[in-house]
Amino acid sequence: xxxxxxxxxxxxxxxxxxxxxxxxxxxxxxxxxxxxxxxxxxxxxxxxxxxxxxxxxxxxxxxxxxxxxxxxxxxxxxxxxxxxxxxxxxxxxxxxxxxxxxxxxxxxxxxxxxxxxxxxxxxxxxxxxxxxxxxxxxxxxxxxxxxxxxxxxxxxxxxxxxxxxxxxxxxxxxxxxxxxxxxxxxxxxxxxxxxxxxxxxxxxxxxxxxxxxxxxxxxxxxxxxxxxxxxxxxxxxxxxxxxxxxxxxxxxxxxxxxxxxxxxxxxxxxxxxxxxxxxxx
Amino acid sequence: xxxxxxxxxxxxxxxxxxxxxxxxxxxxxxxxxxxxxxxxxxxxxxxxxxxxxxxxxxxxxxxxxxxxxxxxxxxxxxxxxxxxxxxxxxxxxxxxxxxxxxxxxxxxxxxxxxxxxxxxxxxxxxxxxxxxxxxxxxxxxxxxxxxxxxxxxxxxxxxxxxxxxxxxxxxxxxxxxxxxxxxxxxxxxxxxxxxxxxxxxxxxxxxxxxxxxxxxxxxxxxxxxxxxxxxxxxxxxxxxxxxxxxxxxxxxxxxxxxxxxxxxxxxxxxxxxxxxxxxxxxxxxxxxxxxxxxxxxxxxxxxxxxxxxxxxxxxxxxxxxxxxxxxxxxxxxxxxxxxxxxxxxxxxx
Numbered sequence: 001x002x003x004x005x006x007x008x009x010x011x012x013x014x015x016x017x018x019x020x021x022x023x024x025x026x027x028x029x030x031x032x033x034x035x036x037x038x039x040x041x042x043x044x045x046x047x048x049x050x051x052x053x054x055x056x057x058x059x060x061x062x063x064x065x066x067x068x069x070x071x072x073x074x075x076x077x078x079x080x081x082x083x084x085x086x087x088x089x090x091x092x093x094x095x096x097x098x099x100x101x102x103x104x105x106x107x108x109x110x111x112x113x114x115x116x117x118x119x120x121x122x123x124x125x126x127x128x129x130x131x132x133x134x135x136x137x138x139x140x141x142x143x144x145x146x147x148x149x150x151x152x153x154x155x156x157x158x159x160x161x162x163x164x165x166x167x168x169x170x171x172x173x174x175x176x177x178x179x180x181x182x183x184x185x186x187x188x189x190x191x192x193x194x195x196x197x198x199x200x201x202x203x204x205x206x207x208x209x210x211x212x213x214x215x216x217x218x219x220x221x222x223x224x225x226x227x228x229x230x231x232x233x234x235x236x237x238x239x240x241x242x243x244x245x246x247x248x249x250x251x252x253x254x255x256x257x258x259x260x261x262x263x264x265x266x267x268x269x270x271x272x273x274x275x276x277x278x279x280x281x
Numbered sequence: 282x283x284x285x286x287x288x289x290x291x292x293x294x295x296x297x298x299x300x301x302x303x304x305x306x307x308x309x310x311x312x313x314x315x316x317x318x319x320x321x322x323x324x325x326x327x328x329x330x331x332x333x334x335x336x337x338x339x340x341x342x343x344x345x346x347x348x349x350x351x352x353x354x355x356x357x358x359x360x361x362x363x364x365x366x367x368x369x370x371x372x373x374x375x376x377x378x379x380x381x382x383x384x385x386x387x388x389x390x391x392x393x394x395x396x397x398x399x400x401x402x403x404x405x406x407x408x409x410x411x412x413x414x415x416x417x418x419x420x421x422x423x424x425x426x427x428x429x430x431x432x433x434x435x436x437x438x439x440x441x442x443x444x445x446x447x448x449x450x451x452x453x454x455x456x457x458x459x460x461x462x463x464x465x466x467x468x469x470x471x472x473x474x475x476x477x478x479x480x481x482x483x484x485x486x487x488x489x490x491x492x493x494x495x496x497x498x499x500x501x502x503x504x505x506x507x508x509x510x511x512x513x514x515x516x517x518x519x520x521x522x523x524x525x526x527x528x529x530x531x532x533x534x535x536x537x538x539x540x541x542x543x544x545x546x547x548x549x550x551x552x553x554x555x556x557x558x559x560x561x562x563x564x565x566x567x568x569x570x571x572x573x574x575x576x577x578x579x580x581x582x583x584x585x586x587x588x589x590x591x592x593x594x595x596x597x598x599x600x601x602x603x604x605x606x607x608x609x610x611x612x613x614x615x616x617x618x619x620x621x622x623x624x625x626x627x628x629x630x
Contacts, residue, residue: 027410027414028559074596077596078595079598081599083409083410084333084409084410084413085595085599087333087410087472088544088547088548088591088595089591089592089595091544092587092588092589092590092592092595093588093592094588095584095588095591096584096585096587096588096589096592097545097588097589098584098588099582099585099588100585102584103585115416134467189351210421212417214421216416217414221411250429253425253426255421255425255426256421256422256424256425256426256429259418259421259422260422262414262422263404263414263418263422266407266411266418267403267404267406267407267415268415270406270411271403271406274406274618
């Protein structure tokens with residue numbers, strides 16, 4: 001149960017990654033660091049006496065502008081270049097953010113306490129903290145809103161058009177530059193939501209970004225680009241897997257097993273495709 | 282041809298004399314040698330083959346742990362050594378130290394090569410960014426897992442045998458400098474030999490278009506694995522030397538340091554210009570000087586500087602110093618590079 005609630009959060013982050021991967025063809029290594037930054041925003045609100053749940057609203061707004069700032073400074077220079085260049089560039093951003101957060105917020109593990117109680121299910125056999133349920137519900141709400149937005153709004157249509165064929169979209173009068181910026185901003189905002197929720201449910205730490213990046217990457221490659229139900233299901237699957245790995249192997253191997261699982265999934269898919277003499281694209 | 286002999290002899294003599302010219306920088310110079318090895322061997326599959334790996338750190342860390350474990354394990358029980366930590370109950374005599382180091386380095390070079398061969402078939406089937414992310418995952422997973430293994434110190438780290446008490450710090454510095462310089466010469470000769478054969482052309486063909494290369498009848502997988510194994514060999518060797526040099530192995534901060542060393546080797550090769558013989562060497566030298574400057578003058582801010590440096594290099598110098606020079610001074614550059622090129626061509630014929 002814990003795993004599923006956790007997985008919903010992962011799925012939210014992964015959806016942001018799938019969005020920008022599909023639209024801009026960029027793999028953002030700094031994804032996890034954006035999540036952590038969002039978490040710190042919520043944590044600061046908590047420090048100033050505001051209930052951290054409000055961070056769910058405030059932090060995406062701030063993160064949207066952070067995202068656009070990053071796009072304007074760095075990403076628009078690497079967007080149509082080799083993918084490896086963008087990986088390296090975002091890796092640089094990731095290191096930068098990690099260290100800046102370390103300076104700004106200190107290297108301690110922090111947690112914004114929400115003060116929600118726990119819920120007992122099935123004669124107290126299953127104990128669920130309400131904060132986890134809250135975060136899962138909020139993530140689902142945000143995901144649904146985003147899907148509707150992408151389907152209905154003008155910008156959403158422009159984003160989808162750019163994802164399908166950026167050159168054609170440009171010819172038909174879509175300002176792709178703006179679409180890219182908006183995509184990156186939306187992605188950062190999603191990270192902000194997820195980060196705020198993580199700071200309520202779990203703990204945040206400046207160096208914890210990279211595992212979130214890898215998790216969302218993993219979910220996306222398992223589910224495929226633009227396959228939202230797949231993202232949700234594989235997110236939950238990953239959450240459950242992690243809880244089991246934590247329980248069976250011990251906490252010190254938790255992160256290691258996530259990374260190992262990534263390698264195994266990639267290798268599995270590679271062998272499956274190589275029978276048809278194809279490869280992952 | 283004559284000019285090259287002079288050039289190489291000059292570099293060799295300078296290399297041999299360097300610790301006596303700059304006695305204060307012996308350790309830095311040995312680290313530089315290790316960095317050059319890492320960058321130049323990354324370039325084999327990153328630059329020439331087009332397989333951008335973040336995972337060579339796996340072999341580096343593996344070599345580091347293996348060398349130290351063999352060096353200890355040959356004479357003393359490993360578990361007790363680890364337990365005793367900083368306070369040494371066992372002391373290596375100098376014969377034991379050098380014997381252990383020699384065997385350790387051989388093991389540190391051979392085992393990663395075998396590992397690369399074994400996992401190569403599965404990993405190298407991935408292409409482009411999937412390969413990059415997969416190897417990134419491998420490196421980090423190795424670090425996290427080795428941090429959970431008790432016998433090599435788990436999270437507390439592992440102390441390598443101290444240098445025997447002969448000649449003090451000076452002798453230690455000289456020993457490690459010449460060791461790493463020797464490894465560098467070995468790596469350089471190997472790489473240069475590879476680059477002047479058909480093997481390099483095959484790697485370039487794989488980089489430019491793997492499907493076509495395969496259609497031309499090249500067994501791409503075989504060559505990819507061989508290329509990766511060569512990288513792994515020297516990464517393991519470099520790791521073993523570095524372990525002895527640093528004297529202390531920590532799973533995520535020293536050995537499987539994907540965040541630093543793993544990125545550094547990529548960065549150095551790109552900075553110098555990937556896909557060239559001299560690029561990674563120049564890149565590593567420039568990078569090391571820069572890095573030491575940052576570390577000294579901006580202590581505490583070094584990672585910020587590093588992050589900015591990565592972004593700037595990647596955005597503005599994707600072709601590296603060699604590529605930039607080629608654009609800026611084609612005629613002057615023509616002389617320099619053509620020499621390297623012509624050399625390769627002469628040897629081809």
